[in-house]
Amino acid sequence: MRIAARVRVLVIGVIVYILVYMSFIKSEDPEVLRRLKRIEDQVNKIAIEIKNQKVREAVVEHKITNKTEVKKYPKSLLFKSWGTELTEEEQMEAERQFQQFGYNVFLSNRLPLNRTIPDTRDIRCATKSYPKDLPTISVILIYFNEALSVIKRAIHSITDKTPAHLLKEIILVDDYSSFEDLQLALDEYIDLFNKDNPGLIKKVRHKRHMGLAKARVSGWEEATGQVVAILDAHIEVHKEWAEPLLARIKADRTVVLSPVFDKVLFDTLEVKKYNARAHAFDWNLWCMYESFRPEWYKNKDPSEPGKSPSVMGILVAERQFLGEIGVLDEGMTIYGGENVELGIRVWLCGGSIEVVPCSKIAHIERAHKPYSPDLRKPMIRNALRVAEIWLDEYKSNVNIAWNLPLKNHGLDIGDVSERKQLRNKLKCKPFKWYLENVYPLLDTWKDIIGYGALNNDLKEKFCVDQGPVPGSVPILYGCHYYKPQHCYYNRNGEIYIGGIKSHTYNSNRCLMDPGSGKTPALHDCKNAKVKGLSIYWDFSQGNAIKNRNTNRCLEISQGEDSYYHLILQTCTGQKWTIQHVIKDF
Numbered sequence: 050m051r052i053a054a055r056v057r058v059l060v061i062g063v064i065v066y067i068l069v070y071m072s073f074i075k076s077e078d079p080e081v082l083r084r085l086k087r088i089e090d091q092v093n094k095i096a097i098e099i100k101n102q103k104v105r106e107a108v109v110e111h112k113i114t115n116k117t118e119v120k121k122y123p124k125s126l127l128f129k130s131w132g133t134e135l136t137e138e139e140q141m142e143a144e145r146q147f148q149q150f151g152y153n154v155f156l157s158n159r160l161p162l163n164r165t166i167p168d169t170r171d172i173r174c175a176t177k178s179y180p181k182d183l184p185t186i187s188v189i190l191i192y193f194n195e196a197l198s199v200i201k202r203a204i205h206s207i208t209d210k211t212p213a214h215l216l217k218e219i220i221l222v223d224d225y226s227s228f229e230d231l232q233l234a235l236d237e238y239i240d241l242f243n244k245d246n247p248g249l250i251k252k253v254r255h256k257r258h259m260g261l262a263k264a265r266v267s268g269w270e271e272a273t274g275q276v277v278a279i280l281d282a283h284i285e286v287h288k289e290w291a292e293p294l295l296a297r298i299k300a301d302r303t304v305v306l307s308p309v310f311d312k313v314l315f316d317t318l319e320v321k322k323y324n325a326r327a328h329a330f331d332w333n334l335w336c337m338y339e340s341f342r343p344e345w346y347k348n349k350d351p352s353e354p355g356k357s358p359s360v361m362g363i364l365v366a367e368r369q370f371l372g373e374i375g376v377l378d379e380g381m382t383i384y385g386g387e388n389v390e391l392g393i394r395v396w397l398c399g400g401s402i403e404v405v406p407c408s409k410i411a412h413i414e415r416a417h418k419p420y421s422p423d424l425r426k427p428m429i430r431n432a433l434r435v436a437e438i439w440l441d442e443y444k445s446n447v448n449i450a451w452n453l454p455l456k457n458h459g460l461d462i463g464d465v466s467e468r469k470q471l472r473n474k475l476k477c478k479p480f481k482w483y484l485e486n487v488y489p490l491l492d493t494w495k496d497i498i499g500y501g502a503l504n505n506d507l508k509e510k511f512c513v514d515q516g517p518v519p520g521s522v523p524i525l526y527g528c529h530y531y532k533p534q535h536c537y538y539n540r541n542g543e544i545y546i547g548g549i550k551s552h553t554y555n556s557n558r559c560l561m562d563p564g565s566g567k568t569p570a571l572h573d574c575k576n577a578k579v580k581g582l583s584i585y586w587d588f589s590q591g592n593a594i595k596n597r598n599t600n601r602c603l604e605i606s607q608g609e610d611s612y613y614h615l616i617l618q619t620c621t622g623q624k625w626t627i628q629h630v631i632k633d634f
């Protein structure tokens with residue numbers, strides 16, 4: 050309406066302007082010229098105002114009909130499927146908190162602390178009954194700069210869903226958080242809680258940042274319950290989470306247990322059901338999910354506990370038994386490896402590990418971890434430490450997995466003498482026993498004799514590389530020494546290119562001579578073996594790589610494009626070197 054009126058004024062103004070201009074066109078009268086100028090200015094002003102008004106109304110219209118138009122962070126993972134109804138200021142706050150924590154704190158702060166989460170247990174779980182006189186439990190929540198509302202929600206869910214006579218205490222372990230609200234505001238909240246339940250919630254605060262392993266140990270030291278549950282603080286427990294764990298430990302004090310984690314999405318905080326899987330690891334000692342043993346599947350009851358090679362991090366154990374076997378290795382820094390160390394130690398030193406499907410915990414999976422910008426470094430260090438203490442003749446597999454030299458890798462793994470003494474004192478079994486009896490799915494890699502980058506003497510700055518993915522044509526490429534250029538030579542004469550798999554159920558990619566043409570190929574090793582393809586090569590350090598079947602050599606040659614290419618041809622005596630040698634060959 051307003052625009053229409055202004056347009057009318059503008060049109061009239063223009064007509065007046067023209068008429069006045071025409072009648073005084075020849076006039077030199079300054080008064081006339083001034084008037085003309087005034088009219089002209091007014092017309093311009095109205096024109097500009099009309100334009101601005103149009104822009105303003107367009108913006109308002111967009112805000113009403115399509116809010117995604119004002120998405121401030123179109124690339125942020127937080128706003129991918131959440132937050133369309135937020136104002137710009139709210140989006141800024143939510144994004145800032147998301148960057149800080151790795152999950153949706155803005156939403157967490159607005160959800161009820163006692164929110165209901167779906168019961169994701171197997172239906173059989175609801176019909177199980179447990180002994181009345183179960184051991185008591187101390188729940189330890191460890192954190193570093195966690196969101197206050199997330200910690201409060203964890204406390205709420207634990208006190209709501211654990212029978213009061215079984216819950217000995219909740220111990221918060223603060224690994225030297227810097228956020229202010231985790232001090233006074235949290236303490237006030239704890240006091241409030243403890244008014245009705247004296248001593249129920251305790252808090253331990255580190256005087257410096259000491260890492261996950263030490264935080265878990267600090268909680269264990271403070272605990273007084275018969276059983277300890279060492280959890281992250283970004284969790285909510287499900288209905289009847291504690292009873293199946295306590296019943297299992299009552300029956301056997303040497304089992305170390307893990308509940309099953311459901312995934313809480315970092316953006317919407319919705320709970321996604323996860324089924325029970327075993328917890329395990331690869332030779333990098335990264336943890337991963339794994340299938341249970343065949344017996345568990347034959348039993349056809351997914352509510353029953355299953356044996357597991359390791360734990361992911363969350364663990365429940367008889368407090369004294371955990372102490373007897375050495376709690377956790379406090380020589381571990383920052384993050385990673387400590388859970389694998391525990392898994393191996395429990396099995397080798399007289400206990401076992403089980404995943405308990407009827408005990409469920411919803412766990413927020415962060416979009417990014419706040420501990421350290423590069424988790425690889427502490428992870429490598431911790432993995433080498435585990436290898437040195439526990440892996441016996443298999444310890445070089447950790448070096449192979451991380452593409453480190455066997456000796457003089459230059460990384461300080463700390464003092465391991467105390468942990469080695471513990472291993473002796475407890476008379477723990479050799480790692481070979483673990484491989485044969487607990488985790489036979491882990492490939493022993495016993496045939497590998499050389500690993501790392503593969504160079505031709507003619508072009509030392511270039512490395513054999515797996516080439517474009519997807520694809521099966523290896524290439525020559527500037528050396529960067531990452532996984533696409535990790536090569537392995539084994540006793541059988543196979544050459545894997547582009548990484549090596551840790552598990553026997555996986556297959557590597559073998560260098561193959563297709564028999565015709567000049568281009569080498571990569572082929573699934575297991576399949577190639579069945580088909581009788583040409584995947585076996587004679588090679589010794591500093592010498593030719595020659596196919597046993599076709600007698601052609603892997604060589605390089607300059608193409609018409611002046612680049613060097615990887616080719617197969619009649620041997621001309623080119624020499625190859627692999628980065629690391631395990632056994633002279």
Ligand SMILES: *[C@@H]1O[C@H](CO)[C@@H](O)[C@H](O)[C@H]1NC(C)=O
Pocket residue numbers: 114115116117118
């Ligand atoms: C809003 O705008 C975006 C991008 O212009 C478009 O993809 C989307 O379909 C629109 N949504 C609605 C509800 O109009």
Ligand SMILES: *[C@@H]1O[C@H](CO)[C@@H](O)[C@H](O)[C@H]1NC(C)=O
Pocket residue numbers: 161163164165
């Ligand atoms: C959560 O707490 C509020 C306030 O104490 C109560 O009114 C509500 O019923 C509770 N909700 C659930 C699901 O327990």
Ligand SMILES: [Mn+2]
Pocket residue numbers: 281283412413
């Ligand atoms: Mn976690």
